[in-house]
Amino acid sequence: MSRDSINIIFEWDGEAMRPLSRFHNLANAEFVVGERYRCEVQEDRSWVSHKHQFAWLHEAWLSLPEHIAARFLNEDQMHKHGLIAGGFCDSTTVPCASRAEAERWYKHLRSREPDTVISINGNVLIQFTAWSQSRRAMDAKTFQKSKQAVLDYVDDLLGVQREQAA
Known part of the structure; x- marks a missing residue:
């Protein structure tokens, strides 16, 4: 299935962006270790x-x-x-x-x-x-x-x- 974007929530730990535990498997499926990805900040809406x-x-x-x-x-x-x-x-x-x-x-x-x-x-x-x-x-x-x-x-x-x- 093709998609334009995925939503994974990360937490900044002072050194790296780490996916919240419920997004860990999705992040592993979507990203390749050693590759670079652009990060865009998206504010949560109230x-x-x-x-x-x-x-x-x-x-x-x-x-x-x-x-x-x-x-x-x-x-x-x-x-x-x-x-x-x-x-x-x-x-x-x-x-x-x-x-x-x-x-x-x-x-x-x-x-x-x-x-x-x-x-x-x-x-x-x-x-x-x-x-x-x-x-x-x-x-x-x-x-x-x-x-x-x-x-x-x-x-x-x-x-x-x-x-x-x-």
């Missing part, structure tokens, strides 16, 4: 911060005025739109033969993938899909930035004024 985001998203969803709430099927869709608005997304550009064809594709994609944001520019359809915020998909720093982007998006929906930096 579950408290993760749960906090979804708690305030739920509260914000319940607080939306009806005319704004009608734009979203549920709080998860609002969350994904916030990620997209913050740039935490992938985009797919599809040139179509005509604007009419782009509009047909728009209707088709909208019915199948309601959580994406789709726009049409002339005869070009652009689809934006939010990134996952799972612990596997996002490191701690990216998660915090994406969480702030979603908070800012929801604040804008609610008309909440953020404090300006002096």
Whole structure:
């Protein structure tokens, strides 16, 4: 089975990085004695911060005025739109033969993938899909930035004024 990366937790003992005992066999299977490997520090992400985001998203969803709430099927869709608005997304550009064809594709994609944001520019359809915020998909720093982007998006929906930096 091919994979892009593996997660093994190591502990620094003052001289060497040593895998925690539960990762020892995996480290032996993956690494060759005497070879060199690049080590990238990956900060652990707080579950408290993760749960906090979804708690305030739920509260914000319940607080939306009806005319704004009608734009979203549920709080998860609002969350994904916030990620997209913050740039935490992938985009797919599809040139179509005509604007009419782009509009047909728009209707088709909208019915199948309601959580994406789709726009049409002339005869070009652009689809934006939010990134996952799972612990596997996002490191701690990216998660915090994406969480702030979603908070800012929801604040804008609610008309909440953020404090300006002096």
